[in-house]
Amino acid sequence: MIWSQGKNFASSRYLGVQGQAGDDERVNNKTVANSNHPIFVAHTPSPPGAAGGEFDDLLTWIPAGQLYGRLVAAGVLP
Numbered sequence: 312m313i314w315s316q317g318k319n320f321a322s323s324r325y326l327g328v329q330g331q332a333g334d335d336e337r338v339n340n341k342t343v344a345n346s347n348h349p350i351f352v353a354h355t356p357s358p359p360g361a362a363g364g365e366f367d368d369l370l371t372w373i374p375a376g377q378l379y380g381r382l383v384a385a386g387v388l389p
Contacts, residue, residue, distance in 0.1 A: 313378075314339065314351060317367030333357075333364015 316339070319332050335352040353370040357363065382388040 312351060313371050313373065315369040316340075317356075317369055319365060319367050332359065333361070333366055335363055335366045336368055339368050 316336070319336075335354070338350070338352050351370055352366075352368070354366065357366045359365040379388065
């Protein structure tokens with residue numbers, strides 16, 4: 312899984328942590344209680360003021376073999 316905190320990362324703060332403008336972004340940042348889990352939230356972006364807060368995180372899933380192949384091609388892995 313590849314995860315980006317989206318455009319609001321540099322500007323938004325929720326409970327003092329940068330990059331989280333709402334509840335779903337807090338889950339992705341693992342800053343909520345009992346959040347030591349392999350779960351990420353992905354859904355349609357929502358604007359500031361939406362129920363649950365703004366959400367602009369980007370997630371995509373790729374197979375591990377494809378990721379390693381791209382890292383090798385980029386010269387990051389031998």
